[in-house]
Amino acid sequence: MSSLRGHGFVAGTAEIGTGARFAAIDPVSGQELAPEYRAASHDQIDRAATAAGAASATFAATPPALRAQLLRRIAAALRAAEPELVVRIGQETALPAGRVAVENGRTVRQLEMFAALVEAGEWLEARIDRGDPARQPQPKPDVRSMLMAMGPVAVCGASNFPLAYSVAGGDTASALAAGCPVVVKAHPAHPGTSELTGAIVAAAVRELGLPAGTFSLLHGPQPETGARLVQHAAIAAVGFTGSHQGGRALCDLAAARPNPIPVFAEMGSMNPVFVLPGALASRGTVIAEQLAASALLAMGQFCTSPGMVAFVDGPGSEAFAAVLQQKLQGAAAGPAVHPSIRAHYERALAEVRTLPVTSMASSRASTAAAGVCPTLLAASAGVVLQHARLRSEIYGPAVLAVRCRDLAEMMALVHSLQGHLTATVHGEADDFATHAALCAALRPKVGRLVANGVPTGVEVGAAMVHGGPWPAASDARFSAVGTTSIRRWVRPVCWQDWPDALLPAELRDGNPMRLRRIVDGVPVSG
């Protein structure tokens, strides 16, 4: 791609790293792709973070309309760059053109959603408790509060969504919307895509005359780059999407700072699926087909990929298991986004195969360097209850089918689960009524419960929750997707008896922004 130069962006200015050399890898050939990249040096990391800190107050105080304009400009440029993105993402990740277009559409809509959100303004939760100078024994002060940007956000992008969870993805969009400068640590699996999208964001920041430190993009093939960034005094919060190991490491570093900062790490999960007896009997084979298709999407490289399915032996269970086996064993193997994913996948499968588990790999092998082979694992619930390894994620196109003797064993399985992003229940109407206890037991374990569907395909909207109890996410009180994800980067600030003219416009007496506000605890239209 002729437009690529191996650039990162330090405070908006293109710079080539001065650290270790690396390159993207073609997941099919295993060959390096031009150009070469270099890790950001300590100096570059520090300059990016310091510039973000210096930009912080100015960017936080920008009018919401200007931040909306920034987000829409990035969105428009992403749309215009789609042909170029399709090509480079194809080279770097082997994701097909159709998928890239869908992902870009989602990324664009996400930016536009946040533009509309900050323009509407109600996300700020403007609150006014009116004073009463006559109150006895003490006058009641006038107290007003709203949410405000916390400061620079470090974003560590994911490998599996090179657009939607990467440089201009949900973390960056929500942080910019909130008024927080962003320093992205690009995922080393797609440095070229990161350069392309980073250039788009940097140009939009520059064209709108925003402070240079509003956006930086740092490359680095090793965890040290992100680690130094997260420890930098100017960084106020962290967004991470990726592995449990990576997320935990950043959480630990952030918690050990002289001033700990919040990390929102979305670390994936097994997304268990429960097929209840009625559904198993009446449409088990259809469910098996849907489940296999969901698990095989993008070679299983979705945070919400269903990696475990549990069912009770009985009518329909044999047919269900047979179709699941047929679909996974008959599926084509293919490249993951990077050879390192293959290596992790094979290591995880090897670990699991030391346990009393039946492993059935697809017969349609891949010659790709990053090739991963769809695999059905089968085990009894008793075995799964005994081995915690079987209850944690195998990232890639593997599904663990868990055969339960009875409902009690299925309940025991539910109780043994840690946190997951999602759980899915397939059931007829009767099933849900009969198994209310199972559904109730699942609720504390997950961020999202899905009925009669697939967990993949995270709808972007106001009600979506993409997160969940540890280890699915580092803080279950927040979501990585949807309008509420902006709350990760803001904190309430309160003004008491403050001169009206010096309050933020959102809180002034005349309500010049025409916001719905909470006045004395009651919502009042603008």
Added chain:
Amino acid sequence: MSSLRGHGFVAGTAEIGTGARFAAIDPVSGQELAPEYRAASHDQIDRAATAAGAASATFAATPPALRAQLLRRIAAALRAAEPELVVRIGQETALPAGRVAVENGRTVRQLEMFAALVEAGEWLEARIDRGDPARQPQPKPDVRSMLMAMGPVAVCGASNFPLAYSVAGGDTASALAAGCPVVVKAHPAHPGTSELTGAIVAAAVRELGLPAGTFSLLHGPQPETGARLVQHAAIAAVGFTGSHQGGRALCDLAAARPNPIPVFAEMGSMNPVFVLPGALASRGTVIAEQLAASALLAMGQFCTSPGMVAFVDGPGSEAFAAVLQQKLQGAAAGPAVHPSIRAHYERALAEVRTLPVTSMASSRASTAAAGVCPTLLAASAGVVLQHARLRSEIYGPAVLAVRCRDLAEMMALVHSLQGHLTATVHGEADDFATHAALCAALRPKVGRLVANGVPTGVEVGAAMVHGGPWPAASDARFSAVGTTSIRRWVRPVCWQDWPDALLPAELRDGNPMRLRRIVDGVPVSG
């Protein structure tokens, strides 16, 4: 007090601890007060936490009206017990009867506020994104979400507010309102008060037939009790009010768990006050009087006590400093709530006196065992900028007066500050306009900005923020006071295409709870 037996409550049942012996200390005489208490044993801590975990699902699923009833019952019993509380709190903390009555009123109102909040239901943020089966290329799912209880909350009460920030204080009230069982680690400075209020909460839980594990109260004079509790697998979140050292220790333990959990620690602050030139010239002496009165409230034992005041040399500065000195040196010394507060206060003063600081203590000494002596400290801004110790809290009745050469030095002082709960600015209308940059620089440092008032007296309401950037609080995104403080203990849960009859009532099609809900991103009345 004849009704005291040295009890804690393990899953609602009165138990005497089986660990180390301790007792409350009369802050005046220094003598032990009957009865004796014993620290909860490991077994008692574990049983309390385990029972809380077992109660978690049932309590979370209680109708809001039942939780409101619980809170109101506790409130009514606190009101009825006020005479007894006044006596015991007086003995244990030397806080005067009038102050105890005010604090009890606040504690009662806080419980009633949360009762009203959960009855109204809108705090749940019910959200519905309606589905569209006809959407291409994929049907749009129906997605609904609302906030739900996270599970058992460990509450570590404070010494300075034996009611409002203790056993039945804001952390407990908000957690119970949310549907979270509570395990309180009582502050060892007021075990008798804790027993009295713990008995009230335990009785209310029992009388309403709620699960036994809904409430426990553990005693312990050493940090080990709280530490073990915070590390227990059943505990889902932590509320703490107290010292920086104590809060940091709990944050570190919670972050190092196999599954880290959120801690909201409110760790106090200096609450700097800035007197701008116009106000200094026109009413400096009045401000000095107000400030001294605020700093001396309850012997400076408020989280929001103003511990630093900065002003620029010029018209009014000599008179301001003179009145401040006169008020502090003329103030009566008196007992803190516990001899340990005196020891910490004197150690902090000794540290500060090694620096180029003028120290002017009150001449009216106290013979009380926990006696603390009001002290005015004075230093130039240059010295304060040089010594970080001068920019961190001295808990007790001390005020550091910081003389700035000019506005630039005052700005440098602002920039040198860490996070504080509050900052106060005294100014005439002109002052605020002229010093907009100073006010803007203060904003990122604090949870609450106060104009022309005092930081003490935290109004309980919808708009209040009691928190702030580290080290004032461990997570600036939350508040310890006000209706929003309930958000510390809840997380969003999402249902996708879930059968209507099996959704929580708050999310069902017919809106049986008549809630205002966010439908397709827009608020819709119930």
